[in-house]
Amino acid sequence: MRDLLRFVDPNSEMKTFGGKTVVLGGDFRQILPVVPKGTRQDIVSSAINSSYLWDSCKVLRLTKNLKTSSVHNGAGRHYKSLLTGLPISAMESWVGGMTDSQRLKYLITCRAILAPTLDVVNAVNEYMTELHNAESRSYYSSDAVCKADGDNGILGDVHTPEFLNSIRVSALPNHTLNLKTGSPVMLMRKIDHSLGLCNGTRLIITKLADHVIEGELLISPNKGTKVLIPRMSMSPSDPRLPFKFQRRQFPLMLSYAMTINKSQGQTLTHVGLILKKPVFVHGQLYVAASRVNNQDGLKILIVKDSSSTTTSTTNVVYHEVFNNL
Structure with missing residues (x-):
């Protein structure tokens, strides 16, 4: 029986990964590999579908969004929960204020404030920790x-x-x-x-x-x-x-706050997205919006400049990354 389970492919050394089946998981609508100071072309070229290995891959598509069930968080969809003029203090109370320890643990587990850049995240974290008396x-x-x-x-x-x-x-x-x-x-x-x-x-x-x-x-x-x-x-x-x-x-x-990149893979009930600066790479807005499992759990603060807010922002999409999918 043991001999029947053995299989030797004489051509394995000529095949990708030695002929073994390798499963790659990912969503090209999400953030692509980070290339420090890289151009748009550098970032697209770093994706797996720009590799010579891509010709050996078979694309399988998932058709049901289990995270959101009846709600589809597709890129470009309009969210009825999109807000402007929401100050950080109001967003803080919405995603979880400084309450008793057990409630705070629950809120921290399922809620988060997101921002595109580390400097905004640091500013929000410093603001939030000042509110915490301990x-x-x-x-x-x-x-x-x-x-x-x-x-x-x-x-x-x-x-x-x-x-x-x-x-x-x-x-x-x-x-x-x-x-x-x-x-x-x-x-x-x-x-x-x-x-x-x-x-x-x-x-x-x-x-x-x-x-x-x-x-x-x-x-x-x-x-x-x-x-x-x-x-x-x-x-x-x-x-x-x-x-x-x-x-x-x-x-x-x-x-209390984290970068959009760090939030990839997490499922949250409430997300407060602060756009003091617009998103700047492919997929960031999609990732931030798709962290929540219901569209009422998303609030967005879009800052036009230091003195005003606006009702729109740019969704950065590198369309060329979808060419051979």
Whole structure:
């Protein structure tokens, strides 16, 4: 019987993936691979359907949207919940205000504020944490230039600790982390996959200590489990930085608000989308709008300039990415 289950394809070395069946999942309406400082063509070219492997793929289409059941969150659809003139303070109370701890855990699990850029997310997180009255602590990172062969410490002399502390880049915690017990945070590094401690995991802080932070997982299958988060040494992968440096800090960021990119894959009941700046790449608006499982769970603040709002925004779509689907 064992011999019958064995199969050897003499032509396997000439086939893609050795002739094995590989399933790729994705939605080309969502955000394409991120190419720092990349042009539109660079981004489209990085998608799998621009690869030579695409000719070996067979496209299968899902026809039923299980997330939204009777509501279809297609790109370009008009939402009756689209609002303007909604201030951040009103959006804060709508997606979940500072109430008792059990209700706060529930609200954080199923609601979120989204924005296209990290600077807006940081501003909203700072605003929200000011409203939260609880035990607080500030944690400061230790930053240093990575020693490269032959630099003789020159970069270390040029890039002072104060300069390194001021750097804010995606996928790296800030130099100063102002945290409070009961605040929601997002993990920025993979620590323990078996516990669900992966990049993007959301927790709520339960204790703040000198060398470790205790947090409670908010999402199943380990929902309610308390875990300890240590400091870690991290280096940014942003190619726009002309040098390498290392930051030792807790791999956490506040997550009252998060970037649209970080929200991919999540299903929420309420989303407050803040567009102080318009979306700027393919699929961002679609991803933000399709996080909710009902159209009444979406509120959007579109800011025209510093003094007024508007009722429309641009939906960025790279139509060429659909050419060979």
